[in-house]
Amino acid sequence: MTEPLSPTSPPEPVAGDTKDWTWVLERPCPECGFDPAKVSVERIPALITDAAGRFALALQQADAGVRTREGVWSTVEYGQHVADVLEVMTDRLEAILAEEGGEARFDDWDQDAAATEKEYWRANTHVTAILVKERAAAAAEAWSEPEGEQWDWPGVRSNGSRFTARTLGTYLVHDLVHHLHDVGA
Structure with missing residues (x-):
């Protein structure tokens, strides 16, 4: 186990994730079981909503602010990332719905830059x-709105x-499930 993260100096960067995860829309994820x-x-x-509740529980663990493995985010860092993912994906769903069947375009989002x-x-x-729960509530509400086509x-x-x-909703759910797996929740 490594030391708790310092609030004053940034930790060593975590290697960025450059994988294209869209394949999880077609087949199960062997890492997390989604x-x-x-x-x-x-x-x-x-x-x-369920994933947000599970994240809130994981964040109650005594080592939630500790990077337990070299080069891997702590639970609190994953929690911050999940909160941002919820917001970004909700914004993307809203962009799709606003286009009323036209093709929505999503702005680029660099998760590693956001973490820094x-x-x-x-x-x-x-x-x-609290942030994860609030953003999950907004996301759950947004994903309850689409109908039919x-x-x-x-x-x-x-x-x-x-x-x-x-597929965007499915992709979001995988992201949440996968990050719960990452933190052992």
Whole structure:
């Protein structure tokens, strides 16, 4: 186990994740066990809320602010990332719905730059748990709104990856489940 993160100096950077995770929309993830075939649009809001509750519990652990493995975020850093993911994905869903069936374009989001700019390592575990729950509540509400054909309305990520409201929701749920796996929750 490594030392708790210092609130005054940044920790060693974590290697950026440059994988294209869109394959998780087609087949189960061998790392976290997520199966996209088991995600229906009706379940997305509840899955988001459940994941937020589990993250809040993980953030109560005594070592939540400690990087327990070299080069891997602490639970609080993952919590900050999850809060940002919830916000970014909700914004993307709103962009899809605003286009009313036209093709939405998603601005680029660099998760590693966000971690550095927002200094995730400085975050308070209690505040992070509240942030995750608040953003999850907003995301769950947003994903309860699409109806019928709206689920198939398109959006394109800056790297060219294509989504629909349905696949974007599934992608979000995988991200939450995978990060819960990352923190052992």
